[in-house]
Amino acid sequence: MLATKAVGRNASALKYDLLTVMGAFALAQEKGRQVLVLRLMTLITARYNWARDELAVGQREIARLWMVDERTVKREMAKLRAMGWLRVKRQGARGRVSEYSLAIERILEDSRDRWGDVGPDFEQRLSGSEPDEKIVPLPIKGKIPAPDLTDDSDWGLAKAILHEEDPALYAAWFAALERRERAGGRLVLGAPTRFHASYVAGHLGARLLRVCRGVDAGIDEVQVIA
Known part of the structure; x- marks a missing residue:
């Protein structure tokens, strides 16, 4: 299974893979759900702190980004929490915005049916498995020399x-x-x-x-x- 926190050597790959599965998932949904996931993807790309697993943005700022009113923001964020894709880390109070974390493991689980549609190599990477089929090398005429060890690229x-x-x-x-x-x-x-x-x-x-x-x-x- 893919790591569920975008830190370390595989951080960049996780970010791209997560956005890919979210997009693939959305494209298989009805229009309202598609728009909801697209809005979350835009918010993640713009303001999510991957290292701290933190999304801390005010409703007014989100409304401006999504081109909607604040009532719509409140409703859409509630839907994302109901889906289990967002979790409240700290509830907002006067003068302080709510802080959310991204439920990466839930997003991956919900989108699992679409992994194979992205590609078999993508599905293998996310599932952490090797290909099932036996790979048979083609017969090669003559001896293939070992690579040049002086090439340190x-x-x-x-x-x-x-x-x-x-x-x-x-x-x-x-x-x-x-x-x-x-x-x-x-x-x-x-x-x-x-x-x-x-x-x-x-x-x-x-x-x-x-x-x-x-x-x-x-x-x-x-x-x-x-």
């Missing part, structure tokens, strides 16, 4: 670990991948064909991300393209 180090873990799997699927670019926490790798890229992303994505994160904690996404 993020992908160079990751390739060395992948080779050490399973030389046959490395030769079949990872050796041909080339580093294309790094944009923040996203590492982009190039595959020789669209099928190769699709197979690695769908069947080996969790392993690939785990190893890349192991050599560079700043990597929160590995994209494989043709």
